[in-house]
Amino acid sequence: MEKLTFLARDGEMLAYDDYQLGNDRPIVIFLHGSTYNARRYANLAKKLNGDNYGACLLNWRGHGGSQGRVGSVDYIGQLEDDLADFIHHLKTVTHQDLIITGHSAGAIICLRYINKYGCNDIAGVSFIAPAINGPLETVRYPHASASWQYRLSYFRASKPVLPVPPNILQYAPSLNSLAFFGAKLLPFLRHRTILTFPASERMAKLEGRVLNYSYNLMLSCDINDYPAAFNKITVPTLLLCGANDEVVHPQLLSTIFNWHLPPSIVKEIIELENVNHIQVNNAAVKLVPLWLNRHFASSTEQTVSESETVAC
Amino acid sequence: MLNTNTITFKGKLTNKQILIEQLDLDKEATITVLIESAYQQWGALFNQHLAGDYIIVLPLAERQLLVCLSPFSSHQLFYRADDNGFFLSDNLSCFSQGATVNTLSINQLLTGRTLYQGNHLFDGVSMLTNGQCQIWQFSPRLELVSDHTLTLQQKLNSASNQSSEPLVDNIANETFIPTQAFNQLPTLARILTEPVSALWQLNFLQQVQQHTQPDLHCQQPPIIMQGVSKTINSLSASLLKRPLMRRQSALTQINSVLYDQFQRELDDWYEPNTLDFKTWLYLSYELGVQWAQKRLIAQHYDKAIDFGFCDSAKIKHWLNQAPVEQQSLTTQPVNPLFSLSDDSIVNIFDAMQRLMYHGYKPVTEKLFNIVPPISAKLIKQHPKHSSQVESFCCLSLTLDHLARHANWSLI
Numbered sequence: 001m002e003k004l005t006f007l008a009r010d011g012e013m014l015a016y017d018d019y020q021l022g023n024d025r026p027i028v029i030f031l032h033g034s035t036y037n038a039r040r041y042a043n044l045a046k047k048l049n050g051d052n053y054g055a056c057l058l059n060w061r062g063h064g065g066s067q068g069r070v071g072s073v074d075y076i077g078q079l080e081d082d083l084a085d086f087i088h089h090l091k092t093v094t095h096q097d098l099i100i101t102g103h104s105a106g107a108i109i110c111l112r113y114i115n116k117y118g119c120n121d122i123a124g125v126s127f128i129a130p131a132i133n134g135p136l137e138t139v140r141y142p143h144a145s146a147s148w149q150y151r152l153s154y155f156r157a158s159k160p161v162l163p164v165p166p167n168i169l170q171y172a173p174s175l176n177s178l179a180f181f182g183a184k185l186l187p188f189l190r191h192r193t194i195l196t197f198p199a200s201e202r203m204a205k206l207e208g209r210v211l212n213y214s215y216n217l218m219l220s221c222d223i224n225d226y227p228a229a230f231n232k233i234t235v236p237t238l239l240l241c242g243a244n245d246e247v248v249h250p251q252l253l254s255t256i257f258n259w260h261l262p263p264s265i266v267k268e269i270i271e272l273e274n275v276n277h278i279q280v281n282n283a284a285v286k287l288v289p290l291w292l293n294r295h296f297a298s299s300t301e302q303t304v305s306e307s308e309t310v311a312c
Numbered sequence: 313m314l315n316t317n318t319i320t321f322k323g324k325l326t327n328k329q330i331l332i333e334q335l336d337l338d339k340e341a342t343i344t345v346l347i348e349s350a351y352q353q354w355g356a357l358f359n360q361h362l363a364g365d366y367i368i369v370l371p372l373a374e375r376q377l378l379v380c381l382s383p384f385s386s387h388q389l390f391y392r393a394d395d396n397g398f399f400l401s402d403n404l405s406c407f408s409q410g411a412t413v414n415t416l417s418i419n420q421l422l423t424g425r426t427l428y429q430g431n432h433l434f435d436g437v438s439m440l441t442n443g444q445c446q447i448w449q450f451s452p453r454l455e456l457v458s459d460h461t462l463t464l465q466q467k468l469n470s471a472s473n474q475s476s477e478p479l480v481d482n483i484a485n486e487t488f489i490p491t492q493a494f495n496q497l498p499t500l501a502r503i504l505t506e507p508v509s510a511l512w513q514l515n516f517l518q519q520v521q522q523h524t525q526p527d528l529h530c531q532q533p534p535i536i537m538q539g540v541s542k543t544i545n546s547l548s549a550s551l552l553k554r555p556l557m558r559r560q561s562a563l564t565q566i567n568s569v570l571y572d573q574f575q576r577e578l579d580d581w582y583e584p585n586t587l588d589f590k591t592w593l594y595l596s597y598e599l600g601v602q603w604a605q606k607r608l609i610a611q612h613y614d615k616a617i618d619f620g621f622c623d624s625a626k627i628k629h630w631l632n633q634a635p636v637e638q639q640s641l642t643t644q645p646v647n648p649l650f651s652l653s654d655d656s657i658v659n660i661f662d663a664m665q666r667l668m669y670h671g672y673k674p675v676t677e678k679l680f681n682i683v684p685p686i687s688a689k690l691i692k693q694h695p696k697h698s699s700q701v702e703s704f705c706c707l708s709l710t711l712d713h714l715a716r717h718a719n720w721s722l723i
Contacts, residue, residue: 155688225669
């Protein structure tokens with residue numbers, strides 16, 4: 001593994017952990033979840049290498065070794081632009097197929113990338129526990145304010161919002177509603193912290209986690225019009241989630257799979273019993289390489305054998 | 313697409329031995345020989361003599377092609393005849409990609425009726441009715457030279473199945489699982505290649521899914537589908553946009569044309585009968601479509617299906633036996649299938665209202681006014697008119713899904 005950097009369009013140097021192998025097999029570009037960085041996902045990259053796939057674990061700007069403002073971005077949508085810059089960077093140095101993968105908010109950046117840039121430069125995408133928190137219906141445990149939001153959206157009374165179980169609440173980020181609406185109205189407040197993730201400051205420092213997010217950063221890793229974005233996917237797709245996920249509604253992926261992903265693409269959905277939002281990463285270490293083997297290994301081998309035939 | 317250069321027979325012929333005797337053929341005569349001989353003997357009305365459940369595509373001399381359906385059939389034949397040629401298929405999905413949707417057909421589905429002759433989902437694509445036989449001339453120019461549809465009386469008096477052991481119905485009333493229903497709608501719509509408009513379709517899908525045997529025997533007697541008692545627009549005014557409102561008079565016209573046809577058939581009827589228009593319409597047009605949709609669902613799950621009542625003698629017996637009132641059961645479920653308290657992500661009512669924000673691509677946008685204050689008014693009537701509200705939600709959502717992914721447009 002090498003720690004490398006590339007130049008983003010705004011001149012910042014963004015870091016990634018490079019696990020490329022130099023073979024013909026696809027390379028997985030992985031985006032970490034919110035607060036974390038590439039280091040936490042090294043196991044997946046190692047397993048991918050074991051299966052002869054290259055991997056690049058990208059650090060969001062302001063996270064891990066990447067430059068950029070910590071806890072904020074210059075504008076909403078800068079993270080998918082960074083991903084586009086990285087894909088462009090890789091395309092200049094390798095001809096291999098690129099598969100984008102993300103966990104939690106990282107999966108949302110992949111989705112936002114597809115929504116903006118399409119699928120021309122990628123060969124596949126996998127979403128691991130995609131945390132779509134913007135729309136009312138996708139959230140597993142609605143906020144207390146969901147009742148009036150529901151009434152505003154649907155002009156009907158919602159069913160009672162149940163209190164969030166205490167064990168879930170201790171991991172849930174807290175949103176400063178006043179700061180949120182302030183930032184919504186006044187753009188100069190959009191770099192101030194509005195979202196705080198609960199964690200020990202000391203442990204977070206050791207792990208290099210970023211616990212405070214601004215309005216710009218929070219909205220850069222969320223998406224409202226997710227159906228339209230999933231509609232645009234034209235490459236093989238994997239949806240992976242745990243049944244006990246604290247963030248993703250248990251029916252969300254099934255709804256996306258059936259209603260929003262185009263019927264014509266090769267798509268898979270895997271729901272794992274007794275697995276939560278973080279544990280799903282351990283499962284992904286096993287399942288993502290298997291998914292790649294099912295959809296990309298054979299085509300590569302076929303291409304090789306065909307070219308050998310031609311050479312003979 | 314079906315090949316129009318070779319003879320095609322799909323389905324089953326159930327009076328083969330009788331036909332062999334009638335046509336004086338060799339005992340080992342193939343279906344091809346049998347069909348060709350039957351056509352030579354009886355001409356375009358030959359399907360009256362061939363019992364069973366089938367479609368026939370028969371190339372004739374002088375660049376002609378015969379296409380026909382059995383008098384009662386669970387198969388369908390769709391065709392498009394235009395400057396680009398003659399295209400024939402037993403599945404509407406062959407014509408689906410980039411199709412232009414006929415607004416009138418959506419109107420018809422909204423009233424709870426199936427789509428039948430003269431008004432199909434896609435502009436330029438026609439469908440054969442049960443008992444219809446057409447002969448097309450391919451050169452020097454493409455034209456329809458013969459078109460004959462058996463009257464209901466002719467169908468009822470057509471050849472019936474040779475006696476065989478009646479099969480036991482094995483499509484049990486499995487438990488309906490509402491939590492799964494919402495996410496099954498897109499699959500169902502794609503299987504049918506039309507918006508899901510009747511809730512029995514969803515019920516049947518789950519029955520087939522839960523069924524473990526490879527062969528399904530549907531012995532259910534015909535159930536006449538009721539039209540809706542109140543129009544959607546009367547439940548929530550302004551829900552339908554102008555293209556749909558404008559075509560409502562056309563729908564009335566279709567009904568009056570059909571009623572005239574019914575009266576003409578009734579005038580020629582030589583046996584005493586108590587046939588009413590609804591029953592005639594159902595047996596002439598809707599029953600076959602219902603069976604065909606069940607066949608499509610079964611085929612999707614790799615199951616073979618046969619229909620016990622797909623036989624002239626049985627239908628005639630059914631018609632004579634039960635008073636019309638007893639046959640006129642509704643196919644719409646009495647109890648609501650969906651609940652207003654379902655989680656929003658799988659709540660059919662919320663999803664319909666969300667069409668405004670998401671999905672909502674050209675076709676649905678031009679037909680429906682699903683802004684929350686208007687659509688909420690409809691949903692609030694769910695306790696009273698559950699099947700109508702649910703049917704509308706299913707229809708609008710699945711129409712949007714199909715239109716979006718198959719790139720449909722409106723005339």
